[in-house]
Amino acid sequence: xxxxxxxGMDPPRPLTLLVLSGDMxxxxxxxxxxxxxxxxxxxxxxxxxxxxxxxxxxPGARAKGHLLAGCLGLMNRDNAERQKLGRFHLFGAGRxxxxxxxxxxxLLPMREGLSTAHxxxxxxxxxxxxxxxxxxxKGDLIPEVDDVAGAMTFxxxxxxxxxxxxx
Amino acid sequence: xxxxxxxGMDPPRPLTLLVLSGDMxxxxxxxxxxxxxxxxxxxxxxxxxxxxxxxxxxPGARAKGHLLAGCLGLMNRDNAERQKLGRFHLFGAGRxxxxxxxxxxxLLPMREGLSTAHxxxxxxxxxxxxxxxxxxxKGDLIPEVDDVAGAMTFxxxxxxxxxxxxx
Amino acid sequence: xxxxxxxGMDPPRPLTLLVLSGDMxxxxxxxxxxxxxxxxxxxxxxxxxxxxxxxxxxPGARAKGHLLAGCLGLMNRDNAERQKLGRFHLFGAGRxxxxxxxxxxxLLPMREGLSTAHxxxxxxxxxxxxxxxxxxxKGDLIPEVDDVAGAMTFxxxxxxxxxxxxx
Numbered sequence: 001x002x003x004x005x006x007x008g009m010d011p012p013r014p015l016t017l018l019v020l021s022g023d024m025x026x027x028x029x030x031x032x033x034x035x036x037x038x039x040x041x042x043x044x045x046x047x048x049x050x051x052x053x054x055x056x057x058x059p060g061a062r063a064k065g066h067l068l069a070g071c072l073g074l075m076n077r078d079n080a081e082r083q084k085l086g087r088f089h090l091f092g093a094g095r096x097x098x099x100x101x102x103x104x105x106x107l108l109p110m111r112e113g114l115s116t117a118h119x120x121x122x123x124x125x126x127x128x129x130x131x132x133x134x135x136x137x138k139g140d141l142i143p144e145v146d147d148v149a150g151a152m153t154f155x156x157x158x159x160x161x162x163x164x165x166x167x
Numbered sequence: 168x169x170x171x172x173x174x175g176m177d178p179p180r181p182l183t184l185l186v187l188s189g190d191m192x193x194x195x196x197x198x199x200x201x202x203x204x205x206x207x208x209x210x211x212x213x214x215x216x217x218x219x220x221x222x223x224x225x226p227g228a229r230a231k232g233h234l235l236a237g238c239l240g241l242m243n244r245d246n247a248e249r250q251k252l253g254r255f256h257l258f259g260a261g262r263x264x265x266x267x268x269x270x271x272x273x274l275l276p277m278r279e280g281l282s283t284a285h286x287x288x289x290x291x292x293x294x295x296x297x298x299x300x301x302x303x304x305k306g307d308l309i310p311e312v313d314d315v316a317g318a319m320t321f322x323x324x325x326x327x328x329x330x331x332x333x334x
Numbered sequence: 335x336x337x338x339x340x341x342g343m344d345p346p347r348p349l350t351l352l353v354l355s356g357d358m359x360x361x362x363x364x365x366x367x368x369x370x371x372x373x374x375x376x377x378x379x380x381x382x383x384x385x386x387x388x389x390x391x392x393p394g395a396r397a398k399g400h401l402l403a404g405c406l407g408l409m410n411r412d413n414a415e416r417q418k419l420g421r422f423h424l425f426g427a428g429r430x431x432x433x434x435x436x437x438x439x440x441l442l443p444m445r446e447g448l449s450t451a452h453x454x455x456x457x458x459x460x461x462x463x464x465x466x467x468x469x470x471x472k473g474d475l476i477p478e479v480d481d482v483a484g485a486m487t488f489x490x491x492x493x494x495x496x497x498x499x500x501x
Contacts, residue, residue, distance in 0.1 A: 012489075012493060013493040015489065018331060020192070020193065020196055020333075021501065022254070025354075025384050025385070026354065026501055028384075029354055029383060029384055029501070032463065032485055033485050033488070033489070035485075036484065036485035036486050036488075036489060037485075037489055039486075040486055040489060040490075042489065049196060050192050050195075050196055051192070051254055066268060066271060068264045068267055068268050069268060071264060072255070072261075072264060072265075072268070075255050075257075075261075076254075076255060087356070087385055087410075088406070088409050088410060090409075094406075094409075097402045097405060097406060098406075098467075100402055101400060101402050101403060101406070101467050102467065104400060105463070105466050105467065107463065107467070129199065129272070129274065132272050133265075133268050133269065133272065133274070150203065151199055151200050151202075151203035151204075152203050152206075152207055154200070154203075155179075155182065155200070155203060155204055155207060155209065155329065156207075158329045158331075159179060159180040159328070159329055161493070162489065162492045162493055162497055163329055163330060163331060163497060164352060164492075164497060164499050165331050165332050165333065165334075165499050165501065166354075166499065166501050167188065167193055167196070167332065167333050167334055167499075167501055185498060187359070187360065187363055187500075189421070216363060217359050217362075217363055218359070218421055233435060233438060235431045235434055235435050236435060238431060239422070239428075239431060239432075239435075242422050242424075242428075243421075243422060296366065296439070296441065299439050300432070300435050300436065300439065300441070317370065318366055318367050318369075318370035318371075319370050319373075319374055321367070321370075322346075322349065322367070322370060322371055322374060322376065322496065323346075323374075325496045325498075326346060326347040326495070326496055330496055330497060330498060332498050332499050332500065332501075334355065334360055334363070334499065334500050334501055
């Protein structure tokens with residue numbers, strides 16, 4: 001068995017990740033924490049909001065509805081397959097170097113990390129307000145996303161355990 | 168009644184928001200969480216520190232005391248009425264577009280969100296160290312600010328519930 | 335005695351600081367919180383990961399192993415003695431001004447703050463994955479670092495109390 005044995009003990013406190021940033025390194029940190037938490041038998045919930053929604057947006061998804069949402073979508077081109085680093089992106093050279101180094105040490109890139117976390121039981125939630133603002137629907141998100149939910153759901157989940165905000 | 172009915176249950180865990188960043192989208196996220204938490208019957212405390220102090224600074228407030236605080240104030244021109252986006256600010260075009268979209272979906276802009284949260288019972292605290300560094304006094308802050316307080320107060324409040332850091 | 339008297343009460347909840355950002359103001363915020371928490375009798379753990387590792391890297395430490403880690407090290411030149419501000423760095427003028435102002439109000443700069451926190455009992459942990467990625471070893475870190483640890487250790491510590499993420 002890969003999860004920790006907690007027989008006779010309280011279950012370990014669940015982990016809730018609030019992902020507000022779209023910076024690649026923050027998404028990677030979230031995934032890394034999630035995979036460790038799952039391996040330790042913790043329940044894990046991702047809540048993607050604001051620029052964090054980029055991590056779960058299908059490549060090529062187009063904003064519907066308001067013209068301004070479309071304009072925002074034209075600028076904000078990151079998606080589940082590809083994000084910018086917040087520091088040392090260097091027109092993609094920083095990302096490339098980091099991914100090469102990660103591969104060398106068997107660390108999963110973002111997309112694979114999210115899929116693996118989901119297979120191990122993590123819940124992926126997308127913020128309903130952000131979806132509306134960006135003119136997107138659930139179908140524009142990667143299939144691992146379990147649900148579209150509001151801040152209330154985040155708070156109810158967060159209230160039970162550890163909260164880590166990636167902002 | 169607008170708050171959740173918790174008769175016979177523990178009251179929901181309070182929410183403490185540590186706002187260290189001055190980026191508009193992070194302030195909006197904080198307000199959105201606060202309003203949902205208040206609607207769900209949670210106690211809410213905002214603790215504004217470092218650049219986060221911009222969200223509660225009156226427009227036109229001038230630094231007193233040290234010359235360097237004045238210089239810092241000349242550069243750091245954001246205030247309670249107007250902040251920059253951390254991403255896609257685009258000389259104000261990004262902010263304008265986001266505010267238009269928010270208005271369409273009845274999402275409150277920052278200043279109105281803070282006022283509403285305060286009316287619903289949220290406590291707004293300003294970090295005493297930051298105020299001192301920036302050469303500001305309580306009178307330079309918006310009237311919704313309940314108190315000037317130190318890190319101890321933040322920790323005592325945070326220890327009771329959910330902590331979300333906007334950094 | 336300098337710690338709070340909690341006789342007959344539960345001990346105050348410990349504080350865990352997850353430092354993912356290398357921005358100077360976020361490190362200062364972490365130190366400030368840590369010192370207040372320690373003074374209030376709380377246990378404090380710092381977990382430095384990703385760019386946050388800069389705060390505990392010895393000046394002049396060189397990446398070993400992979401060539402790309404060396405390249406990353408050439409760009410990422412901040413270290414325990416010197417970091418950039420995330421906002422208003424202004425080629426070092428912003429940092430200089432902030433440090434001058436802090437000195438005036440007896441606020442400790444980062445390096446001294448970390449040492450003091452360590453002397454007061456704070457544990458300093460460095461993320462093992464990040465060290466590996468950056469081609470660094472424990473000897474490349476400042477002597478105050480107690481241990482190199484993984485995400486599991488962070489989660490176990492975080493589960494006991496207040497978590498503040500500086501991202």
